[in-house]
Amino acid sequence: MIPLGQAQELVLGACRKGIPTSVPIDEAMGCVVAEVVIATELVPPFVNSSRDGYALRAEDAPADEAGGPVRLAVVGSIMAGSLLDRPIGPGQAARIMTGAPLPAGADAVCMLEDCSDEDDGTVVVIDHPVATGDAVRHAGEDVRIGDVVAEAGTVLTPAHLGVLANQGMDDVCIHPRPRVGILSTGDELVAGPGPLAPGQIRDANRHTLLGLVRREGWDAVDLGIVADDEGALGDALDRARVDCDAIVTSGGVSVGDLDIVKVVLEKRSGGTMRWMQVAIRPAKPFAFGTLEGSGTPVFGLPGNPVSAMVSFELFVRPGVRRIAGHHALHRVVIPSVADTDLRRIPDGKIHFVRAVLWPDADGRWRLRPMAGQDSHQLLAMAGANALAVVPDGEGVAAGGRVHALLTDPEWSSADGTRGGARPW
C-alpha cells in the first residue's frame, strides 16, 4: 500500500496550471487570477454624498446642540449623475442625493433626518450640529490608483468582479476553468430508465462525478458509458484528449478487474500509469497517469460509488484545482467532537467515515457518522456533508477529537436544520 500523501504528491506533480487567458469578467466567477491587477482609477471617482440631505458649508451649520437652528437658502438640487451649476456660497445649501457629487464650496452634508424644509423648500432649517466631512465620501476612499485589487492567485468572488468592474475592466487574465471529462466503464452498466437485464446495474458514478465537477465550478464533459472493449475505450480517450484538461474514469482499476481499462490506459499513457493501492478506506484502488502526447492527466477511480466520490475528493479535486491555478489545493481540516463512538480496527489505513458535521451552540463542530459505511451505500453518502478522518488504530470514542473535511458546505437535512443557532 502507498500512503495517501505520497499518492497525492504523485497526482499533483503531473497536474500543471492552465495557460493564462483573458476572459470577460462575467465568465470569470470562481476562476483564479493569473496576473496581478493594479488599480488605475479612483473608487469612488469623485467626492460625493453618503446620504440624502443638504450639501452645505460646515461653518454655516450649528457647531453643537446649543448652536441651532440655522436657516440656509436652498440654491439647487443634485441627483446622482448630475452636477450643480454653481458653487455653494455662505448661507447657502443644495439638496443632494446619495452618490451625487458634492458641489464646490460645500464640505459637509446634513442628512434629511436632521433638518426640515421651509417656504416650499427654498429654505432648509438645520437644527443638528454638522462638522466638516460629515456624510461625505472622498475620492479613492475604497480604492486608490496603484492599489493591488487582485493578486495573482486570487479566487474571484462576486465582490472581486465588482471591484474589477469599478476599474472599467471588460476582461481579466485568469487560469481557464478546467474541462473535466467523465467516463464510466463496465459491461454491467446501463444508462436511462429501461428495465435491467439480469446482472446489469445503473450507471450512478457518471452522474455523481459530473455533479462533483460542476459543484467545483468546472466544465463537465460527459464521455458516456464505455463497455469493457479495447477499441471503444481507446476511441473515447482519443476524443477526450482533444477536449478535456483532465479525464476521470470509474471502474476497472481494482486488482480483480478485467484487464481492459488497464490495457488501454497502459498503452496510451506511455508507461506513466501507476496502479496503486492507497492506504485509505474506502477508495483503496486508484490509478493515475498522463496520456502520451497531450500530457492530459487521467484519474482511474474505483467503481464502487462511495469509493469513486472519496477518490474524487482526495485526488481529482486537488489535482484539478492545481490545473485551475489554485494555490490552496486541499480542503480545510476541521477539528470536531465525536458525537458517538467511531470505532475501527487497525489495518494500516486512514478511514474516511461519511458523517454529518455541524456547529453547536457553543461554537464547537460536532460530528456524527452515518449508518451504512459500505462503499456501495451511496444513499448514506447522500445524507452526509463531511468525511471524518479516522487515523489507523482503534478509532475515536464519543466525546473525543476527530478531524473532518466539510465536503458539502451547502448541506442541510430534509427538515431544514443546518445546525448552529442564528445570532440574530
Ligand code: AMP
Ligand atoms: P470495479 O471497480 O469495476 O471493480 O467495480 C466495483 C463495483 O462498483 C462493482 O459492484 C460495480 O458494478 C460497481 N460500479 C462500477 N461502475 C459503476 C458505476 N458507473 N455506477 C455504479 N456502480 C458502478
Ligand code: MG
Ligand atoms: Mg468493473
